[in-house]
Amino acid sequence: MSERNSQERPPLKLCCCRERPTITPIDEEIWKQTVESYRIRVDHTTNPTANATVGAQEKAQNNSVEATTTVRDDNQECHDDIENRGKGTPGFISLVTNRHWTQPRWLHRLRRGRKGYDESCEYGFCLNLADVQRMHMRLLQARVTWLAFSAAFEDDHGIEKDVLSELGPTLHDYVQAVRDHEYIARFRGQRHDPFRVSSERFQEKILLDRVGMRCGKIVDDLQHLQPGALATGPWEDGESVMRPIGGIRGEALRWALWLRIASTLIGIGFLIGPMWGLVLNQNVYLQLGVTTGCVVVFGLVMVAALPTLEAVFAATLAYAAVLMVFVGVVMAA
Structure with a gap:
């Protein structure tokens, strides 16, 4: 019985790679x-305005024909479009x-006109x-x-x-x-x-x-x-x-180092700058305006730097919370 089952059992393939599919x-x-x-398309690179006008005229003509003729014309237009693209x-x-x-x-x-270019x-x-x-x-x-x-x-x-x-x-x-x-x-x-x-x-x-x-x-x-x-x-x-x-690995490491240094300087500027401005000028409206402007600019910087929406939202909220706490401490003092 076991020999019969072993004969009916499909052969075990040690390689998990899939065979090339049939085309x-x-x-x-x-x-x-x-x-x-x-x-x-070739015609789009030569005269786009004229081609747009011709396309609009063809569309208006296609809307005025019967249903069967429209299907036939659409198929012919698709075939002509593919042939036209093949020349592009x-x-x-x-x-x-x-x-x-x-x-x-x-x-x-001017550089192209120089000798030896x-x-x-x-x-x-x-x-x-x-x-x-x-x-x-x-x-x-x-x-x-x-x-x-x-x-x-x-x-x-x-x-x-x-x-x-x-x-x-x-x-x-x-x-x-x-x-x-x-x-x-x-x-x-x-x-x-x-x-x-x-x-x-x-x-x-x-x-x-x-x-x-x-x-x-x-x-x-x-x-x-x-x-x-x-x-x-x-x-x-x-x-x-x-x-x-x-x-190059060394160039990539140096580039990453400079990016970290630049990020550190930007972060220091966003924290130290508002702190100095808020302490030196004790004005409520100025403090609110500086805080609002810094939060907006910081959010835009995070949009350009971070890849996901959650990361941008979290970083902007954290920065706004830090500034609001500092504003509250300054106003209470």
């Missing part, structure tokens, strides 16, 4: 639509320039991996939706389409992709974002240029994106420090 035709269709939806520029790939964000454009133009290194690619992760989430969402609809509307509830074996792992992959997206969002706005491949770093510039040339694209092919290029200068030249992914 279905709907996956390919959804993936194409997802990638094309991230493209920037991917939204997850942008351009960056070696101009510093504090440097005016006119001063940068290499204009070929003025612009570069920038790949946003967060958008790529969103595309992956959209693909998984479409796959889960297709499996759920197959289970709901198929006669056999999707058994022939392997819904029983694919729904659980696909749903798990989608949940994990959402968690990964939340993790990626933590690095947003940081100096060394590992999910942003940019030409401002020397090694990443070489990588982007080589991959772009293999795909038949160079920076000069995206000249219509140069006016909106993000200023990220000065760039690494390959001769000085070449920062790895995530930045």
Whole structure:
């Protein structure tokens, strides 16, 4: 009996890694639509005003036709829209320039006119991996939706389409992709974002240029994106420090130290400054005005510094309580 049970028992898999899922035709269709939806339309970059007028005229014409014709026209418009986007520029790939964000454009133009300036290194690619992760989430969402609809509307509830074996792992992959997206969002706005491949770093510039040339694209092919290029200068030249992914450990520690010192000085200023002002001038309205202004400014600083609403609320209330206690002590004295 035990031998029979052991034979019927499925084999034990020591590796918990999931096998590569089977790519279905709907996956390919959804993936194409997802990638094309991230493209920037060509007509929007050439003449937005005229295109808006044309779009309004087309919308007015579509509202005047019959229902069946409207559905057919909408499908054709969606198909034309996808083809139009296919001729545009991917939204997850942008351009960056070696101009510093504090440097005016006119001063940068004067710099370009200097002798020895290499204009070929003025612009570069920038790949946003967060958008790529969103595309992956959209693909998984479409796959889960297709499996759920197959289970709901198929006669056999999707058994022939392997819904029983694919729904659980696909749903798990989608949940994990959402968690990964939340993790990626933590690095947003940081100096060394590992999910942003940019030409401002020397090694990443070489990588982007080589991959772009293999795909038949160079920076000069995206000249219509140069006016909106993000200023990220000065760039690494390959001769000085070449920062790895995530930045240099020593530089990160020094930056964190300076941030702590700056935070300490700001906190001292918010506490010592009002205390001196309230003690030197014994005026009720002045004390209330100084307290109100300091609390408002401190709250705005906390909004920019802290990530969550609870932390901002708690820090602002604690600071307001300290000032109110000090005002009460001064008034009682």
